[in-house]
Amino acid sequence: MSSIRDLARGLGVSIGTVSRALNGRPDVNAATRARILAAAEAQGYSANPAARSLRKGSTNIVGFLFAPPEANSPLADVFFMDVVQGVQGALCDESLELVVLPCPTDDSPEAYVRRLVSRRFFDALIVMGGRDTLNAELVRSGVPVVGLAGSGGLSALVDFDHQATFADAITRLVNLGHTRVAAAPACPGRPVNAARVQHWLTPSTTEAEGRALGVELLSLDPLPTALIVENDAVAAGIYAALRTSGREPGRDLAVISCRSTARGRNLQPTPASYTYDPALIGAALARTVLGLLSGQPADGSVALAVGGVFVEGSSAGRPPV
Amino acid sequence: MSSIRDLARGLGVSIGTVSRALNGRPDVNAATRARILAAAEAQGYSANPAARSLRKGSTNIVGFLFAPPEANSPLADVFFMDVVQGVQGALCDESLELVVLPCPTDDSPEAYVRRLVSRRFFDALIVMGGRDTLNAELVRSGVPVVGLAGSGGLSALVDFDHQATFADAITRLVNLGHTRVAAAPACPGRPVNAARVQHWLTPSTTEAEGRALGVELLSLDPLPTALIVENDAVAAGIYAALRTSGREPGRDLAVISCRSTARGRNLQPTPASYTYDPALIGAALARTVLGLLSGQPADGSVALAVGGVFVEGSSAGRPPV
DNA sequence: CTGAAAGCGCTAACAA
């Protein structure tokens, strides 16, 4: 409704001064600034974002692309909107507007995103999943694009802190008294306390691989008393393999899953596992965006790692005496 | 990147002509228009939305407010993002941009929305649920606000077509051979075939009310053979009341619920009920927004009613012989 | 049918 002109006229100052005061520029008399801020507040004035964007060439908007989740995505059970709320919480302090962009399902997502980009609708984009080819194209267009975990070709990434989680799992098992610990993590690298692990088995991420892993495990003699796996699906596979051989998971073998998924919901014993707080993921995404926007290099590397939270389960007790 | 100037210069026409051609104005030579459209397409030109907004005073953006759902809301089990997709599908044809606005949880939703409105961030807003006081304030500010069902104080509403659903339920029961049909719908008004209903019981919406309804029902002599209730929660209450008196729902009394909810998920027999397609709800919301934007009166009335879809269940068979 | 030009509200460079 009211423009910067009205505000300036009412106060008997120039619009330039009002603009400087409102934007927190240092070269404004303290008293003048106070008067201006008070008047703006009183009149509920707020700068026209279209005019500002036109002038500055940037929109102050961060987009969060919502592409309907693929069923087999490892992210499918991370609640999208919870992550969004996490981003929002961290972004609104910086007076950046966060908007969720719903990708039309029938139309091609590529066309949609391209249109948005060519219109310079946002200053930065957050994606979860998404196709690598599209990502690469976006990055080439100059928009900072940040994503989570697996996504390729982005400006920067937020990832799960696999190392820390893995190290925590080892520590827990050792503290429980386990001396023969096996691990089949799918993430590359070794945690600091890797020496506590006696057996390194084939990296596995699916339930089928978990069953194969069980066979591999059962060929060991003596049998380990504890096993660390990538996720609940692998745990389910291990459970099946153990039971086929007459053994009971939890009792005969302690199992810790590094990533809680929907598959673990109805598993008995309930897998001791790790979840990643959507709010924390969101906050990390927001901080990464902020970094990129303030000039941090966009080399596609992992900018921030989010720590997991341990979830008690009945699958990881003390070793049999 | 490229502006309307570049485009015009490259073609040897004025920017005014380019603008008119691109906006589909009638007063442009057909050949000129074709040349301009082709060049725009080739260069991937797309008008700067900030400049356009500044000039036109409108943003071409429709906002969809995402407020974390209240647990007891009757809408809680309608999947928000599915509705959004429905809106998107119907809106992108009109070259309106749909964005989901995530209400910060910690900050007051009121402050957030007010800020957005005062910045004229969108031309229209869609809300689901939301507080009546805020809604009224929005409408007063002149932005068209449309919502679903219960929301009060809006510019226009989309509602479930209770009448049609109710009528369909009656028809189904009569066709199954029921002659003593009772109904306890919570929605006002009577369907066209209301005469087929023998008993009108107390309107009920909760499980507790459902149990009370069961008592009321059981006092009838002879007992009706079929009952139409508002939703699955009421059905659950009815089930409990029937069983207390030694009767079995489905066998001794056919039950149809007018609204499928999460409560019915684990109910036995599974309630025959009605769902409302999120995509259809979304499309209706979009059409309502479009209507408002093209000048339809914003009197807060129900602009569109969405029909329910019957979901087979084991709770509504033929009457006992 | 087309061109010229005003001006939407704002920021920033420049002048005072």
Add this chain to the structure above:
DNA sequence: TTGTTAGCGCTTTCAG
């Protein structure tokens, strides 16, 4: 420390 002013890219009136 403040005022003045150009101009961001577009739509739209007004002349021609």
